[in-house]
Amino acid sequence: MTGSLLDQLGNLSDDDWGGSNPLSLSFRNNPYPGLRKLRETDPINQTPLGVWRLTRYADITNVLKSSSVSMTLADGSSPSFDPLDTKGDFHNFMLNMDGNEHLRLRRLVIKAFTGNAIKMMQTAIDEAVSKAITKGLAEGGMDICDDLAVDLPSRMICRIMGIPDSDRLIFQKWAGERTKAFWAKFLPESEQLKVRQAGEDLANYFEDLVKARRVSMKDDLISELIRAEDAGDRLREGELVIQAIGLLVAAYETTTGLIGNGLLAFIKNPSQIALLYSKPELIDNAVDECLRYDTPILFNWRVLEKPLNIGDKQLMKNSVLWLMLGAGNRDPERFPDPDRFDITRSDRGHLSFGGGSHYCLGNQFARMEGKTAIRELLTRAPNIKLLEDEMEWSNSFFRVLSKLPVEFT
Numbered sequence: 001m002t003g004s005l006l007d008q009l010g011n012l013s014d015d016d017w018g019g020s021n022p023l024s025l026s027f028r029n030n031p032y033p034g035l036r037k038l039r040e041t042d043p044i045n046q047t048p049l050g051v052w053r054l055t056r057y058a059d060i061t062n063v064l065k066s067s068s069v070s071m072t073l074a075d076g077s078s079p080s081f082d083p084l085d086t087k088g089d090f091h092n093f094m095l096n097m098d099g100n101e102h103l104r105l106r107r108l109v110i111k112a113f114t115g116n117a118i119k120m121m122q123t124a125i126d127e128a129v130s131k132a133i134t135k136g137l138a139e140g141g142m143d144i145c146d147d148l149a150v151d152l153p154s155r156m157i158c159r160i161m162g163i164p165d166s167d168r169l170i171f172q173k174w175a176g177e178r179t180k181a182f183w184a185k186f187l188p189e190s191e192q193l194k195v196r197q198a199g200e201d202l203a204n205y206f207e208d209l210v211k212a213r214r215v216s217m218k219d220d221l222i223s224e225l226i227r228a229e230d231a232g233d234r235l236r237e238g239e240l241v242i243q244a245i246g247l248l249v250a251a252y253e254t255t256t257g258l259i260g261n262g263l264l265a266f267i268k269n270p271s272q273i274a275l276l277y278s279k280p281e282l283i284d285n286a287v288d289e290c291l292r293y294d295t296p297i298l299f300n301w302r303v304l305e306k307p308l309n310i311g312d313k314q315l316m317k318n319s320v321l322w323l324m325l326g327a328g329n330r331d332p333e334r335f336p337d338p339d340r341f342d343i344t345r346s347d348r349g350h351l352s353f354g355g356g357s358h359y360c361l362g363n364q365f366a367r368m369e370g371k372t373a374i375r376e377l378l379t380r381a382p383n384i385k386l387l388e389d390e391m392e393w394s395n396s397f398f399r400v401l402s403k404l405p406v407e408f409t
């Protein structure tokens, strides 16, 4: 996108976006009224960027299941990533691939995920959660965001990758900045520069880490990625580094969103805390309801390989679609009374992990962390009071809080 188009975008009002401008503060603070309006008034909506937004559950799932969609435009470029991005470039991350190329990378990474690195994680998660909550209880409160929702996923993904704890905070910073690569094409140049720099820093770091592991393997995911083999095939050096960066970014703030947004939903609905307290067996359902109710990823994308007639619209081949997962998750046609947070809801078919061949590869790992953090906090500290009325949401591609200070009463 040219600088001038980006400048024009800055001058567009929320109305130009049908009341749902993803770059606006009001959308960041609460996207759901705008998404609801879109779904009710213009469910297949063309944005000022030319991109189409789909907001109905059925339309989104049909596209996710379709075999006539791609992750890239007809010329092979990404509809979302920065074309000037160089090192640490997501163009070679599995999420940007189709067909056999995608399957090959996904298979190799899954092999690494079934190794020892993941098996050892539940104990590490239990320990980190218990420590954070014990400290919070001793202090009478905590910032759920910093002390648990950010701290746990950042510790766990670094540990699993084999990144020493002394480098964790710098990684947290790089990963947070690199998250914006998922829509860097639409960001102002000043932001793009930071995203590019984070990609370069991460790539340099991982290149060194891979070199070190080639000399001396350990029980971590980088070693498993080096070892991973599928019918004689292995990850090449550059591929390995990009998948590692992609995994780090995909795993970190998303899980922060699950824990932070989920606990916020509980605190605002104390009857659901009491229900979980009396029926702990509802925890798996509760985690899925957290994901449905306030998803960490509001939209993903696909490109049409063939024209598509949908609702009253005809979309041309090569159209870019944003699948508004946050809107589909609150579609009353699928989820009755969708704005109610209800952990007894039997329908767990939310869209928060996407779908089709790209369905989130880390969903089990994310659930493991989310389940432990949410269950332990609400069991050990069921009386929680928010210390602020207005929530501050982070300026991220993902939907994550900046802070969530609470008191235990």
Ligand code: HEM
Residues within 6 Å of the ligand: 064, 094, 095, 096, 106, 246, 247, 250, 251, 252, 254, 255, 258, 295, 296, 297, 300, 301, 352, 353, 354, 355, 356, 357, 358, 359, 360, 361, 362, 363, 365, 366
């Ligand atoms: C609650 C936390 C998480 C959420 C909400 C989430 C959500 C998503 C979504 C929406 C996609 C895109 C799917 C699509 O376009 O159809 C995705 C892909 C992916 N996620 Fe997650 N994710 C989470 C955690 C994780 C974790 C912990 C990991 C790794 C440890 C991970 C690794 C990946 C990978 C590798 C992909 C790309 C898969 C592919 O292209 O085949 N995610 N995730």
